[in-house]
Amino acid sequence: MTETQSTFHSGFVAILGRPNVGKSTLMNRVIGEKIAIMSDKAQTTRNKINGIYTDQTAQIVFVDTPGIHKPKNDLDAYMDDAALSTLKEVDAILFMVAADDKIGPGDKYIMNLLKDVKTPVYLVINKIDLVHPDQLPDILHGYTEILNFEDVFPISATLGNNVDTLLANLKTHLPVGPKYYPEDQLTDHPEYFIVAELIREAVLHLTRDEIPHSVAVILESMNQRLNNKLQVEATIYVERDSQKGIVIGKGGKMLKQIGINARREIETLVGEKINLKLWVKVQKNWRDDPLFLQRSGYNLKEFK
Numbered sequence: 001m002t003e004t005q006s007t008f009h010s011g012f013v014a015i016l017g018r019p020n021v022g023k024s025t026l027m028n029r030v031i032g033e034k035i036a037i038m039s040d041k042a043q044t045t046r047n048k049i050n051g052i053y054t055d056q057t058a059q060i061v062f063v064d065t066p067g068i069h070k071p072k073n074d075l076d077a078y079m080d081d082a083a084l085s086t087l088k089e090v091d092a093i094l095f096m097v098a099a100d101d102k103i104g105p106g107d108k109y110i111m112n113l114l115k116d117v118k119t120p121v122y123l124v125i126n127k128i129d130l131v132h133p134d135q136l137p138d139i140l141h142g143y144t145e146i147l148n149f150e151d152v153f154p155i156s157a158t159l160g161n162n163v164d165t166l167l168a169n170l171k172t173h174l175p176v177g178p179k180y181y182p183e184d185q186l187t188d189h190p191e192y193f194i195v196a197e198l199i200r201e202a203v204l205h206l207t208r209d210e211i212p213h214s215v216a217v218i219l220e221s222m223n224q225r226l227n228n229k230l231q232v233e234a235t236i237y238v239e240r241d242s243q244k245g246i247v248i249g250k251g252g253k254m255l256k257q258i259g260i261n262a263r264r265e266i267e268t269l270v271g272e273k274i275n276l277k278l279w280v281k282v283q284k285n286w287r288d289d290p291l292f293l294q295r296s297g298y299n300l301k302e303f304k
């Protein structure tokens with residue numbers, strides 16, 4: 001099949017919504033590889049990760065935005081800026097909600113921001129597998145009475161229901177345009193960032209509710225091979241001594257398990273065996289430290 005420049009559609013699409021509604025799950029389903037970071041703990045997606053979908057007729061560059069929050073500290077304010085600058089740049093916005101969630105102040109806050117944005121907004125009601133179909137009209141109405149959406153898609157990102165319809169519609173709505181990225185490129189983020197996020201995900205999964213989101217991971221190095229194994233070194237930063245104890249665990253057991261889980265994921269990502277070395281350090285109030293935020297990948301300048 002030949003494809004001509006004039007029929008090819010392309011553009012940038014932001015997935016926006018409260019933490020935990022399933023943004024990363026949707027992106028992973030569409031792209032088919034684990035590039036966005038999933039967790040059942042809220043707020044794991046803090047940086048802009050692009051997932052790139054390409055087929056014969058279109059290329060959609062997905063921008064997985066951080067959640068929007070009313071600013072409480074520097075990090076939250078930063079998320080606001082990041083999300084807002086994304087909204088203005090993209091060709092379409094998917095506002096994602098979970099069918100089993102009530103409309104909260106957070107949703108209203110986001111929808112109010114969206115009222116002032118010219119980009120077309122699609123309502124994606126995810127997790128429809130968790131509610132009875134009869135409930136859908138009421139759920140839908142709750143949102144459409146607040147904001148005028150371009151279109152509405154009830155989906156299940158985990159089961160895949162209606163995701164094809166969403167994609168097909170999105171493709172036709174994107175402008176005629178070039179292939180921004182080569183076909184085999186799935187993300188434009190450097191691998192080291194994804195690796196750090198995989199380690200962070202392992203920490204959050206294993207420590208469950210004991211560690212709040214005040215954990216950051218910095219990749220120290222990933223450029224040497226010893227005995228045919230890529231050497232990966234990273235530091236896990238927490239805010240308090242007590243959290244350090246939890247991450248390390250009795251006799252180092254927890255840290256060992258974190259290493260095992262993270263190593264598995266990283267090996268899948270990089271396609272080779274690795275040796276993972278982890279350290280745990282306390283860095284008080286890192287959320288309010290601009291230098292630290294920058295070092296851990298929160299590139300503040302990017303959003304100015």
Ligand SMILES: Nc1nc2c(ncn2[C@@H]2O[C@H](COP(=O)(O)OP(=O)(O)OP(=O)(O)O)[C@@H](O)[C@H]2O)c(=O)[nH]1
Pocket residue numbers: 017018019020021022023024025026037038039040041042043044045067126127128129130155156157158159
């Ligand atoms: N039942 C059901 N669960 C889902 C669905 N989509 C996502 N989930 C679950 O919801 C949780 C959160 O999903 P994520 O994809 O991490 O959510 P997110 O919006 O990216 O979250 P943040 O990164 O925190 O912003 C995970 O446990 C998913 O398995 C769905 O369609 N149905």
